[in-house]
Amino acid sequence: MKNGQTDKLSATPPATNQHEHDHDHGGMFGPNTELIFAGLCALSLAIGFGVSFAGGIPAWVSLTLYGLAYFFGGFFTAKEAIETIRQGKFEIDFLMLVAAGGAGALGEWAEGALLLALFSIGHALEHYAMNRARKSITALAGLSAKTAVVRRNGTTTEVDVSALQVGDVIIVKPNSKIAADGVVIKGTSSVNQAPITGESVPVDKQPVADGSKDLAKAKPENRVFAGTINGTAVLDVSVTKAAGDSTLARLIKLVNEAESQQSPTQQFTDRFEKWFVPAVLILVVALCFAFLVIDEPFSASFYRAMAVLVAASPCALAIATPSAVLSGVARAARDGVLIKGGRxxxxxxxxxxxxxxxxxxxxIGKPTLQKVVTLSGDERALLALAAAVEGLSDHPLATAIVNGSKERLGNVVLPEAVNLKALTGRGVQAEVDNEPVFIGNKALFDEQKTLTDEVRKQAGELEASGHTVMIVRKGKVFLGILGVMDAPxxxxxxxxxxxxxxxxxxxxxxxxxxxxxxxxxxxxxxxxxxxxxxxxxxxxxxxxxxxxxxxxxxxxxxxxxxxxxxxxxxxxxxxxxxxxxxxxxxxxxxxxxxxxxKLPFAIGLSRSARRIIRQNLIISLGMVVILIPLTILGIARIGPAVIAHEGSTLVVVFNALRLLAYKK
The missing domain is CATH 3.40.50.1000 (HAD superfamily/HAD-like)
Structure with missing residues (x-):
């Protein structure tokens, strides 16, 4: 998957596969219009059904109410069916409309309205439940600051984050969100990076050394990210990325894209449905003509066919894997783990x-002083001498020796070292107390023909355990051996x-x-x-x-x-x-x-997701396997079939949403 650049900080999900419509079902009642329409459908059905038993009320009143139920229940169903038909596909929504239309053609207006009522309520609740998972992703966008205090030409002003440019210096106040990716150039503070990295402990930040302008080489302790939260001190931050290119923006984009990346199970269900849906349509057409073979009226055959159509519609199967993938990706992102899709x-x-x-x-990625072997004198004198000499060098091994020595010695005055000379590939030479000091590897002392068998043996043992060995000699006396290693x-x-x-x-x-x-x-x-x-x-x-x-x-x-x-x-x-x-x-x-x-958490979450996907497939396919024979035999009518069908869909979705509550 290739990453593009985002032109703005957005958490809007991308277009997904054929089973994952955008479901932008707003309208006159706002974003909950679909749910309200489903409620009006059920209300019209209930009143119409009640009126049908009341004496003295014309039959057309009930029919009108059933017609309203058809309108409210079928509005969004028809909208989605038309969208998919335009793409040359036949999906669940189309099957539901055919079944409802067939019930109406038989004069079973109440059962047709019940079908649309339950289907629309089920869909509305399904979308509502899925949106709970999407909110975990959308919430990432809320991490971004909306404005930033920027210093330009000696004056400070508050600007929209989108107006920030690379090179701008922003002032981050205590306990406020950092508005852009950047490098600290002034101030020291701790920053809560949990929203981006999942780190539970705030990370100390400090300015780049000597106000360096080479910000590209800044260390992790100098870098800050948009969406993280500053501690108790003011920071001056030089912006290194525009808002649309920040780590947070890229994270949101990649998590959203992950929703559309199909998993192997999802690809299997798609392939299954490609032949299953046409097979159902063929079966339904055949069942419509069952009256030619068995002794029953056409209306009974047609009703049975419509019931089978409802029972065989793979609603739960279509949503079984996407809902689990979406929930798993969202849960991982909340803990600083970006998973790029279902696969x-x-x-x-x-x-x-x-x-x-x-x-x-x-x-940890850098050498540290791990072993100190004293050959003459005491360890503190050895470390003080080594720190004094290596303190004149900027070599990574020298830095490791200096830092490690100071940690062990504490506040100790070091002897004065002068006249440092680098011996390329072998070590260093300096003077302390008017005596030459050599710190280097075995090759240095072999070259001088001064290396003793005992020193060689002890140095070899350290090397065998993975250490880089630095031998210390002052004058003609070997003081000790230092073992440096990139520690676990x-x-x-x-x-x-x-x-x-x-x-x-x-x-x-x-x-x-x-x-x-x-x-x-x-x-x-x-x-x-x-x-x-x-x-x-x-x-x-x-x-x-x-x-x-x-x-x-x-x-x-x-x-x-x-x-x-x-x-x-x-x-x-x-x-x-x-x-x-x-x-x-x-x-x-x-x-x-x-x-x-984070690795055990990610693997544990994945295994939980796999279990839930398998459970969802068993529930969804099992319901279809049970309902089809029951409806073919006439044991289950449209109403019970719809209840079982839509119930299994909601079970599948809410089962998948359990991943949002996954514990480490």
Whole structure:
């Protein structure tokens, strides 16, 4: 599915498939006109039926009231039938009109009116129930601020959100909605991102370093999204996306589009109905001539045919899957999980294997100081020296050592390091207390021919456990060894354990890092397999092999360099998709926040949706299987058939709506 650009923030559902009409049934009584018409139909029927038993009142009064019932009950039914006939299709609405017309032709005006009354009431209530699911999607549009305070040419003014331009600076007041996607350039505050990412805890935001103008490289702690809620401090935000291109606008558009993406079950029901509806019409025509074979008047044969027509109309079947898909997609979106339609919703619950990228998916995505081995002196002196020297470097490993050392040391005055020299590919050199200090890998000290067997052995053990090793020597003395590693996410182990409980048999890591690192991370988080040293095309091959072994497999990554492997998998899942156009484009499912623990929720929701879809199919097909023989044999008349038929439709819809209340 390709994403387009939205020209305005809108939550209007798109046109859907042949069974999902827009149902824009407004009129003189507003959006509830259809329900009011259904009520007037039932009222006219009830009065007409009562008058027919009153003495002294002409028969035409009852007929007039039945005629009103036909008008009110058939108005929207006829409207939809005409729309579908123009498309060259015959659907349920057409079958209902034929049945009601046939009852009238037999002089059974009361039963025809009853058919239209129950059908119109059922349809009206069905649409009302479906709209409850759509409101969960439409509510996303309400997250957007309507206006923004913008600073232009030294003055501040309040403008409509649609008037914001990229580069504008907006002032976000405390406890107010953020009006546009952007980057914080002034102020520090916590922001509630739950409406977009599903994160339950507010996220601290701070301005870009040194007022940097390269906003495209801003870090997550600098970025904010439209629809999120500012905390207790004022923020100045530079707008990076217009209102129609914001993450919120794209989320609304994609969730709406998901409603029209058919699931495998929905495709099956559509194929079934394509031959079932014509077969019913043929059967009905044949039953009209039953009087030629059996001893009964034409009116009895015709009535039976109309009853079968009512019984065989697959109302519940038509709505069984769309209602569940819509409810499931809406429930997922409320928790920061974007599911792009019925196919991924159903497939997700059928997975038995998951393939994970490592960096940024199973790990936090940046190196941290994990191990400290002291060879001479004490640990605090070792860390203080390392922090002093590496503090002069801007290398990612140096940053990890400095941050990790300061966390362990607390407020300690570091020694003064000078004359830093980078030794490319090996480490760094500096001076502390007029003595040379070297911090680097084994190659650096091999080159100097100073590496001892004991240091080599301990460094090798750390490397075998997946650490990047930095050896520290001051003068001629080896002080210690520092092990740096991209650590697993805090929630990774618990998440994978939950996935195992859900029945996921294989959980595999695919990474470009070396096999030792892959093995170390796999052991820590509880993976079943780990494959390292993989190029992007080798990841694709690994996913293909996993599909052949397991049937259905999902690839979970960041949606950028893992896009080819995602495309090869049954369901591609992107992590941290908020604000990432590429992730939203490539994935079948997007976890809007950087939250790995949303996976068990999404899989559990999918399995619940699959169960409800199966239940709905059993209810809808079962009712048809029961009613057709009963009406053919004359046991069930039109009235009871309508009640059972429309009752099953409402059961199916309300069963699907249970997904809106799904608990994690």
């Amino acid at each position: 991924p919703l159903e497939d997700l619950g059928d997975l038995t294997a998951l393939a994970f990228d490592k960096t940024g998916t199973l790990t 996410r805090p929630e990774a182990k618990q998440t994978l354990a939950a996935l195992k409980q859900l029945g996921i048999r294989r959980m595999v890591m695919l990474t470009g890092d070396n096999q030792q690192v892959a093995n170390a991370i796999a052991q820590q988080v509880g993976l079943t397999d780990a494959f390292g040293d993989l190029l992007p095309e080798e990841k694709v091959k690994a996913v293909d092999e996993l599909r052949q072994q397991e049937g259905k497999v999902s690839m979970i990554g960041d949606g950028v360099n893992d896009a080819p492997a995602m495309a090869k998998s049954t369901v591609g899942i992107a992590m941290g998709a908020a604000g990432s156009d590429v992730a939203l484009e490539t994935a079948d499912i997007a976890l809007m926040g950087d939250l790995l623990d």
